[in-house]
Amino acid sequence: MAFWNVIFPSKCKICENPFIFKDQNLYCPSCISAIEKTEIYFCRSCGITVESGYTVCDNCKKDRIYNQIEAFTDYYKVGEIIRDYKLGGYKNLHKVLSQMIKEDLLSFIKENKVETVLYIPLHPSTLKKRGFNHLRLILEDIVPSFMIKDWIIKERKTKFQMELSAEERQKNLTDAFSLKEEAKFYGQNVLVFDDILTTGSTLKEVAKLLKNQNIGKIFGYVVAKT
Ligand SMILES: [Zn+2]
Ligand SMILES: [Zn+2]
Numbered sequence: 160m161a162f163w164n165v166i167f168p169s170k171c172k173i174c175e176n177p178f179i180f181k182d183q184n185l186y187c188p189s190c191i192s193a194i195e196k197t198e199i200y201f202c203r204s205c206g207i208t209v210e211s212g213y214t215v216c217d218n219c220k221k222d223r224i225y226n227q228i229e230a231f232t233d234y235y236k237v238g239e240i241i242r243d244y245k246l247g248g249y250k251n252l253h254k255v256l257s258q259m260i261k262e263d264l265l266s267f268i269k270e271n272k273v274e275t276v277l278y279i280p281l282h283p284s285t286l287k288k289r290g291f292n293h294l295r296l297i298l299e300d301i302v303p304s305f306m307i308k309d310w311i312i313k314e315r316k317t318k319f320q321m322e323l324s325a326e327e328r329q330k331n332l333t334d335a336f337s338l339k340e341e342a343k344f345y346g347q348n349v350l351v352f353d354d355i356l357t358t359g360s361t362l363k364e365v366a367k368l369l370k371n372q373n374i375g376k377i378f379g380y381v382v383a384k385t
Contacts, residue, residue, distance in 0.1 A: 172239065182251040185243055191255055196263055197232040199384045204228070206359025206379070224366045228379035229267050230356055231260045237383050241354055245293045253293065256382060257300035264301055264380055267350075271378050274347040276306050279361055280336070282313040294352055297382075310342035311365060320357060321385075328360040338368050348375040356381040 171178050171187035178187040200211045204219035206228055215223070231237075237259075244252035268276070278294040286292060298307050317331045351365050362379045369377055 172243075182254060184255055185249060185252065186240060186255060191259060194232060194236050194259055197230075197236070199230050199233060201228070201230065201356070201384055202359070206356045206362055206381075206384075208384075224363060224377075225379045226376040227271065228356070228359075228362065228381070229263075230381045230384035231263055232383055234355060234383040234385040238355075238385075241382065245289075245354070250291060250296070253296035253300060257297045260297075260382060261301045267378070267380055268302065271350070271376065272348050273350040273378060274306065275308055275344060275349045276302050276352060277308055277311055277349060277365070278352040279365070280309065280311050280313045282316045284316065285313075294354060297354075298352055308342070310339045311368070312337045312339060320360065321355070325358045325360075328358055329363075332360050332364045334364075336364055336368055338372070342372065344369075344372050344374040346373050346375050348378065350378040350380055352380050354382045355385060356383070357385045 169178060170176065171190055172185050173190040174187060176187060200209055200213070201207060202209050202216035202219055203214050204223045204225050204227075205216060206225075207216055209216050237256075240252060240255060243249045244256060267273075276298060278292065278298060280286075281289065281292055292309075295307065295309070314335055314337050317335050318327075320328050320331065323331055349369065351362060353361055356362065356379075362381075366377060
């Protein structure tokens with residue numbers, strides 16, 4: 160261990176202790192295992208932030224969108240890791256993120272009898288540039304591959320949701336997605352996977368796509384809620 164740290168000296172980005180830098184991990188194992196499941200208050204149907212104690216917002220009481228949305232933790236705890244992974248070119252951070260959420264995501268899938276897992280796609284030009292879909296790589300570490308379907312298509316390039324106001328976000332995404340013709344759900348329970356949940360615009364758009372499909376229940380799972 161000492162030998163490798165001399166050759167590749169590296170400090171963990173969180174605790175700044177030296178550790179073995181391999182697989183582009185950037186973060187030491189003890190800092191990663193310290194990030195635990197967090198109780199967060201948001202509407203489990205549409206994803207907007209609600210006061211503590213409420214699990215569904217007033218709008219969703221009348222018209223529920225998702226049967227249940229689950230978030231692993233707060234954005235401030237993992238935002239930097241997600242940014243390094245998605246935008247910083249540290250592709251192997253998928254291992255760090257999947258290790259973090261694996262147990263929780265698997266039990267959510269089992270509990271809700273999910274049979275098909277969808278994920279938010281990138282526009283083909285973004286995918287080409289980045290070389291990988293960050294969500295798919297995380298899923299492949301956790302979920303059997305026959306359950307993972309690339310049935311959602313990104314129709315046009317959109318701006319980064321995080322840079323926009325709530326109103327702009329909705330507009331930015333309206334009809335940004337479509338469904339492949341091969342998509343067949345046979346009444347199965349479906350889970351939609353994304354990394355960051357802010358106002359819920361992305362999940363809402365996907366729910367719209369699935370509305371007229373033959374699906375059972377619809378679930379959402381995100382790594383972090385802002
Ligand atoms: Zn550390
Ligand atoms: Zn709601």
